[in-house]
Amino acid sequence: MPNPRASTGRPHPLGATWDGQGVNFALFSSIAERVELCLFDASGARETRRTELAHHKNVWHAYVPGCRPGDLYGYRVHGPYRPEHGLRCNPHKLLIDPYAKAIVGPLRWTNAHYGYEPDAEETDLSFSTLDNAADMPKCQVVDDAFDWGSDAPPHVPWRDTVFYEAHVKGLTQRHPNVPEALRGTYAGLASPSVIEHFKRLGVTSIDLLPVHAFVDDHRLVELGLRNYWGYNTLGFFAPEMRYSASGTVQEFKQMVKTLHAAGLEVILDVVYNHTAEGNQLGPTLAWRGIDNPAYYRLNEDEPRLYADVTGTGNTMHTRHQVVVRMIMDSLRYWVGQMHVDGFRFDLATVLGRGPGGFDQHAGFFSAVAQDPVLAHVKLIAEPWDLGEGGYQVGGFPPGWAEWNGRYRDTVRSFWAGEPGHLPELSRRLCGSSDIYQHRRRCPTDSINLVTVHDGFTLQDLVSYEHKRNLANHEDNRDGDNHNRSWNCGAEGDTDDEVVLALRERQKRNLLTTLFVSLGTPLLLGGDEIGRTQQGNNNGYCQDNEISWFDWQLDDRGRQLLDFVQRLIAFRKSQPALRRTGFFRGEPDADGVKDVAWLRPDGEEMTPAEWEQPGPGAVGAVICGWKTGELDEHGAPLHGDSVLILVNGQRNPLPFMLPALNGAEWVPRFDTRVPSGLPLNEGRPTQGEYVVASRSIAVLTQASK
Template structure:
């Protein structure tokens, strides 16, 4: 068997450079650089190509500004490596160095091998009476994945970012594995992989659906939690990061990083953006009882926020045991280097930041203009990509919806909860409903933001799918092995009369209509809509609202044909096409409720069922669940990207969350008759094209939504004033 270049012994060790961090192949050799402020000695361990056998160990003697570095002129791409770091083991002082534990490079761009859970992975002796204050001397290398030096060369060709304007976006949140795992149109070897997502069947599906942007659940390298592995489960979502630079190889058919790049290039060629859901708030090492795999053993006191009362413990604002210490300049630099790497080297178009409030914490408090946001704002690479915050964490003061800086969009859970509650039939919500429908100006308008700062969603990966939202009153998470204790108990769901699957035709028809109601509301609201992958196919998780550990048919999208699936899919296609064809639903600025050209007609008009404008008192009625909104095409006051004035039709949207039919009268506004575009009573939203003139009633069925349109009515100019 031919030997690899990496079988050649390393005989030369040069000083190298402290930057860039990580292992960098420059065409002649490899530079290694690792930050550790409190380490006393650092050893670089070189392994064979499989990562199973250590070939030799190199002491890194150079140290510049707390960065340990060396250059190996004989090393080549593909070499496997890790670090042993020496220093004090004093947990009560925040130090957890253990030179017997092989550590993963925080800047590793590729891995070989997988973690195998063993007690040797812990810096302390598991089961010892002194707990984490004890010290374990077993070598963890046999159980730890090894870093691998990457050859980064890739032919991008004419790849360009689609650069879709915020207000034109339709986001589709998907899981790389779950999206194509059961899709018969995708070649079987590629299912559940980056290549599967980048395949022609997947891209054609996304294009036909009409989405502009895919938001991928975490693809950074992550670990399966030990307690899940012992139960035969998998960490499916991936919010358990091991490496901030390396794509997860479980999703790679070829086991090569370039497969991820090929996927990006293919999606871009179809005009589809890629946003990554990223986890920089915590790592997979957990609390003081977690394993020593990387940052904990490299420099625990620098990389993590520690308790001010006792540095043995971690400040946990994430619910995952630890919180990264972005107050430390080198840790902040690591996060920024990672973000730039994914933009510059991997060509992604933006990021959704998990528990983003944790990134703003300085000395335990959320600082909106803290170091992290200041650095991103001035970074010439990162201030040009899409930045989306999950605007909360689990600590005190962590709920920050509406408070993130300019340039950021946010997941708007106020939108989610308001829309769920309204269509569920809760009373006293029409004011909240109207505010969320028109872009949440109460949250974003006061700080100079635009409607696109609100990423609107009704369902996401965390919680019920849309089908389950209308099929279950309660969560059913027994498959997770936690006696149904996990997952949110407050779902604002309604099972339409029966819990779970049923043969009752009336219940099933109502469930399908409720899905159409919420999808139509979402896609016709101001702001950026986000669809959960599979909602357009009626995907069910059988009532599991926390399927984070279900790497199986519970989470994988079901592509099997069914009439109701096909009808719902066509309905969503129709809605997206309607949204994309009419700038009225994609406004760049908030409605002002102002009069148009001096007439009594406003850019937005809220209507009672009798067709008259709602007054202040009507918004307070507890029983009110029916209203209409008139969107004047003449009220756009916007221009195209080429500077041309935009015009659009007039639209009238009627909402009825009552159980009973209501005769909703067309408003007494001059202009042509109204034509129905969508009525959610019908499976595909189709409705008879009967015209409806001023004052005529429309039979608005219970639990339904109707969209009507007509050519724009330009209000007459007021008469000239006498000279």
């Protein structure tokens, strides 16, 4: 029986839309001369039908009766191929739909994926007639229907949020209590044993490394490696199928539904700043062959080349309306159809770049600010890129939180023993008011982090002073050379018990600092169990035991896990540590300060004393009965006052305990003790408290 005849269909919405009777296909291209829709059999190996699309105002479209969810397709775009002018259409290349909601099948690397002849003397100025369809993934029509039941977003308040950054595969690939068939998958991440770990740990929001469909770089495949992190996007609407045990989009939705039922938010790390197509010598997989000048920023003087402020070879043209629309449609899709709770934007400075550099009033930020679908989700910027003026910590508009790189650098440097960081450490402990307060933002806008996927793990931060990235096959040139790390006296693995004990103390110091700081803490997944990458600080291509969690814990691992669980629970119990307003540091009408900084003798620090050289020591007393916060019923929120005693010196130091309201201070944490529990934990203490060298102690005092 012949296929039903296609009609012109509708130009909107973009992508493939099933209506129960057929599918409407729509694709934007302002430079195409013809566009063909190619349909394939279930294997993706045989093209079964080719349909020419009609066009209206730069949108090419057709309606195909009888087409249904599960059907595979791709596009061929006929148009100008003049690379010297930035035009790279090549109909010999099957292209991925930028709005595809599922992308299935492997990308098998061959020279056919390049729009030019790689061996030609004129390189990308040449023209390839090789057909790549046999080795391309295919777009798949999907049915958006899913039984969400009573699913509701947890809407965790910012002041209560604790992020946990994790990789879908790495988290569960070696987990003994996850069924083997589900390890490394969305279903595995939502398994009872993993959710139990999240809940016992006390984190609230799972920040997943990229799950948008991505490909393994040609170079990595030739080296026998893979793009493990996933910052190599091929589709902004499609979940990566290598993480789907069932091979369906519904598995991702079920994961979100299950995590929501446990009260956990799902945050996605999204990469709208560049794509998998690389520079002018990269492959033609989607956007490049559809409308290169619209989707990418080209070099103004030589449009054959790409403007690259991402370090990947290309930069998305986020000032072009079609790109802004695509990103906004993608964000709305993941919130509306996939029910995710927020986004962390990779190299987010790119999104605000205008003709004069970064602009917090850029069109993209305005589009997000007015969008009702995005009004209640968490928006987090990685506030830098590689271009001029790219470091924008504190520069994003209200409504955005940011990864605070200055927090990371200060905390690392202080505990590594570098002199002169005490004044800045005090500012980081106070929510980085010097960065955020003047922009009418709040402490929770500072995402406080010590370690993340990019760099050393916590275990490696205290074990290595030099990266060990030879496994990446880049001669150890990749990765940051300035890690602000300290190996505690021995580089890498050691049997020296003194060194090992000091490393454990340093981990407790760094974690305690993180969870007693104002702001929103982010814990790198695996740091709570001492995960190591054996000194590799750039594991982007290590899809193996270097990156995967090892859940077989020794005594130190179990002790550290217990410590982190108690530390997060303590933070949750103390309103003084979860303020959404900055400290004033001045007495109120009752003569009470919300925060006071003390010398070891109990007297307040003077401005001159802040500038003294050396690692330093200081105490901070945070008032708990005047937090300025209200609970969910509008009543004043108050709790214990918190005393934080920091000793970065090499000798023990006695601190005089301040007389705040006549009540006694109760020790809660002391990092000199392997368990983190003070020897007199829970028992009131008077007079002075001795803080060991390179240690931090935390005490509380009951409110009035």
